[in-house]
Amino acid sequence: MAAKVENVDMATPLLVQPADEGDRPESPSRAKPHVHQKPLTLWPLVMLVFFEVSGGPFGTEDGVRAGGPLLTLLGFLILPLVWSVPEALITAELSTAFPENSGYVAWVTAAFGPFWGFQEGLWSWLSGVTDNSLYPVMLAANLSLFFPVLNEPGWERGLFLAGMSMLLSYMNWRGLTVVGHSLLASGVIILVPFFLMAFLAAPHIKPSNWLEVDWDTVNWHAWINVMFWNLNYWDSVSTLAGEVRDPSRTFPRAMLLAVALVVLMYLMPALTALGVAPPNSGTDAWELGYYGKVAEQVGGKWLAVWVLAAAAFSQVGQFQAEMASDSFQLQGMAERGFLPLALANRSVHGTPTLGIILSSLGVLLLTTLSFVQIVELLNAIYCLAELLEFAAFIWLRYDQPDLHRPYKIPLPTWACILMLTPATMLLLYVLLMPFYMRSWPTIIATVSAVILGVFMYPSLQYAKKHKWATFNEFHFGAESILGPATDMAPSWPENHIGVVGASCMPSESEGEEEEGGDEHCHLVKGNSLDAEQGTRRNVYKGPSLDVPRLGSRVSK
Numbered sequence: 001m002a003a004k005v006e007n008v009d010m011a012t013p014l015l016v017q018p019a020d021e022g023d024r025p026e027s028p029s030r031a032k033p034h035v036h037q038k039p040l041t042l043w044p045l046v047m048l049v050f051f052e053v054s055g056g057p058f059g060t061e062d063g064v065r066a067g068g069p070l071l072t073l074l075g076f077l078i079l080p081l082v083w084s085v086p087e088a089l090i091t092a093e094l095s096t097a098f099p100e101n102s103g104y105v106a107w108v109t110a111a112f113g114p115f116w117g118f119q120e121g122l123w124s125w126l127s128g129v130t131d132n133s134l135y136p137v138m139l140a141a142n143l144s145l146f147f148p149v150l151n152e153p154g155w156e157r158g159l160f161l162a163g164m165s166m167l168l169s170y171m172n173w174r175g176l177t178v179v180g181h182s183l184l185a186s187g188v189i190i191l192v193p194f195f196l197m198a199f200l201a202a203p204h205i206k207p208s209n210w211l212e213v214d215w216d217t218v219n220w221h222a223w224i225n226v227m228f229w230n231l232n233y234w235d236s237v238s239t240l241a242g243e244v245r246d247p248s249r250t251f252p253r254a255m256l257l258a259v260a261l262v263v264l265m266y267l268m269p270a271l272t273a274l275g276v277a278p279p280n281s282g283t284d285a286w287e288l289g290y291y292g293k294v295a296e297q298v299g300g301k302w303l304a305v306w307v308l309a310a311a312a313f314s315q316v317g318q319f320q321a322e323m324a325s326d327s328f329q330l331q332g333m334a335e336r337g338f339l340p341l342a343l344a345n346r347s348v349h350g351t352p353t354l355g356i357i358l359s360s361l362g363v364l365l366l367t368t369l370s371f372v373q374i375v376e377l378l379n380a381i382y383c384l385a386e387l388l389e390f391a392a393f394i395w396l397r398y399d400q401p402d403l404h405r406p407y408k409i410p411l412p413t414w415a416c417i418l419m420l421t422p423a424t425m426l427l428l429y430v431l432l433m434p435f436y437m438r439s440w441p442t443i444i445a446t447v448s449a450v451i452l453g454v455f456m457y458p459s460l461q462y463a464k465k466h467k468w469a470t471f472n473e474f475h476f477g478a479e480s481i482l483g484p485a486t487d488m489a490p491s492w493p494e495n496h497i498g499v500v501g502a503s504c505m506p507s508e509s510e511g512e513e514e515e516g517g518d519e520h521c522h523l524v525k526g527n528s529l530d531a532e533q534g535t536r537r538n539v540y541k542g543p544s545l546d547v548p549r550l551g552s553r554v555s556k
Contacts, residue, residue: 040244042254045237047183049258050265051321052236053084055314056190057269057291058138060230065286067223069274070213075227076266080259082422087234087386088255089409089419090393095238096406099247102332103238103325104389111392111399114338118460119453120392121333123385125326126449128236129362130378131229132322136161136168136367137374139315141288142308161367168316169360172323173351183320186313193295193306194265198272201298205275221433228430229375230266232382234258235389236322239329248406272298323363327355337472339460344472373441376434380446383431390420390427 040048064072098106104124109117140160144151150160171182234255244250273294285293292311296304331352334344347353366374396403397413409416434442464471 038243038245040240040250042250042257043184044181045240045244045250045254046257046261047187047317048240048321048324049234049237049254050187050261051183051314051317052233052325053231053258054262054265055318055321056265056310057194058142058288058311058314059134060226060266060270061286061288061290063223063226063230064270064274065283066219066226068213068218068283069210071218071223072227072270073210073267073274075223076231076263076270079227079231080263083228083426084231084234084259084262086419086423087232088259090389091235091238092252092255092407093405093409094393094396095241095251096248097403098238099241099244099251100332100335101239101242101328102336102338103241103329104235104385104392105329105333105336105338107238107396108388108392109336111395112388115457116388117336118333118338118457119450120385120388121329121338122453122456123381123388123449124236125329125359126362127378127382127385128233128322128326128329129359130366130374130381131233132319132326132359133363133366133369134374135315135319135322136164136363137369138288139164139312142292142311142315145289145292145308158368162364165319165360165363165367168319169323169356169363172320172327173347173353173356174349183317186317189313190310190317191265193303193310194269194272194291197291197295197298197303197307198268200303201272201276201294204298205272207275209274209277210271221437224426224430224433225375225379228426229379231262232379232386233322235386236325239325239332242332243328252407323356323359326359327352330355330358335472337464339471340463340469341472342470376439376442377445379430380434380442381449383427384446384449386427387424387431390424394420 060072063075067075094107095103098110100106102109102121105117105121108120140150140157149156151157237254241247241251269291273291276294276298289308289311292304292308295307330339330343331346333339334341343352343354343358345353369377394413394417397416411419431446433439434446460471463469
């Protein structure tokens with residue numbers, strides 16, 4: 001028997017949460033299922049954002065080396081307003097409108113269709129994996145103060161990088177609850193020594209040091225790249241939106257707290273370290289591990305060891321946060337039918353096993369590069385994805401003004417365009433500068449990412465058509481973006497039922513059928529389901545019709 005469908009008068013697209021256990025009608029022949037409790041609450045989400053973007057001041061050293069004290073401090077005061085705040089606001093608005101694990105892929109698909117949604121997902125995943133390859137390299141550089149062999153090419157360094165990557169990937173596989181709470185503990189370990197360092201250094205700080213700059217030696221390209229890298233990836237947490245409890249309230253608050261925490265954790269250590277340096281001492285000493293030397297200068301060996309331990313926790317936390325975003329993005333794209341369905345399967349811990357394995361392999365391939373090489377590579381590809389996200393945000397404001405947005409930036413569309421103009425200019429600069437400077441590794445990587453996406457999308461569609469792999473048979477158009485309603489893992493039987501467009505529950509009045517029983521589906525007005533193929537398509541504007549839930553048998 002076909003399922004019953006009702007029109008529900010609400011904005012589209014809208015995430016329909018699974019009914020509470022007390023409100024869900026029970027089928028007499030079916031036991032009440034367990035509803036999965038989403039693992040991310042406010043403070044674990046704040047720390048995930050913090051570690052996605054920053055993780056502490058480690059990595060800012062090359063910015064000071066390239067631009068000097070004044071430019072570095074101005075950068076951490078101005079760039080958050082020009083870049084971080086707009087990106088965080090967009091992430092808050094669109095993550096609450098599309099609270100699912102495909103994140104920015106859903107935004108771009110809603111605006112421009114699945115081809116561009118796939119490009120967004122590919123470019124973001126490539127830049128994310130490239131970014132994640134930095135953290136084992138940075139960890140090795142900090143630990144080299146105790147183990148110098150880690151800073152020299154050889155099998156010892158390679159074994160450390162590979163082993164650390166696999167160990168951290170295993171921790172990520174154990175679940176977001178473990179990751180979130182471990183990041184909270186890591187955050188405390190990172191914050192405390194820098195507060196102590198600032199307190200102990202306060203009597204010795206010379207504010208005149210902050211104003212030093214040698215305009216003739218400023219390396220503008222390196223400075224902008226390092227500063228940009230230290231303040232990007234606010235959007236990465238959108239790929240965990242499907243794991244957040246009460247996203248409409250949690251996301252905006254988490255983004256606001258994270259912006260304040262990131263700016264604090266860049267400015268306070270930089271002001272301290274620059275303030276206690278000898279006047280006109282230059283910036284040649286600024287390299288990875290420099291904050292440990294400052295800590296030893298103002299507090300002694302014990303504080304230096306604590307800062308170096310904080311650096312290790314920072315790199316571990318950043319790896320964990322980025323790995324979670326990258327792997328859950330692949331899982332969300334598989335749910336939407338972009339990638340083979342195997343990538344949507346979850347482990348017993350609720351984590352995407354294959355997504356973690358693929359992301360880990362990408363990290364291992366890139367750990368042989370240097371810090372600056374990796375930063376330049378990932379920045380250019382990341383800019384492509386960000387430009388698409390900005391365009392999608394503006395287009396959705398224009399084309400779908402009635403889209404349900406639990407949080408909405410309190411600005412009209414024209415003001416949002418003005419807000420994004422400086423950030424867009426920054427993106428274009430970072431993207432085009434390698435071409436101007438003929439930085440061939442970055443040029444080749446960026447062009448290859450574009451070519452790969454152009455060929456990979458139709459290739460996957462061809463594989464889907466010829467059934468070379470199992471894909472989610474869910475289709476959508478640019479006019480309406482809907483999520484799949486299939487159960488992706490036995491361990492979380494209810495987690496994928498409350499999704500965009502329709503919610504299905506067992507009918508109270510009718511018995512169970514051969515293939516799992518009748519389903520009573522509520523069709524959100526403005527969306528559609530194709531009764532012949534069991535898929536949602538474009539915008540449905542007609543009367544109620546009988547359609548099956550995805551995954552159930554279609555009655556002829």
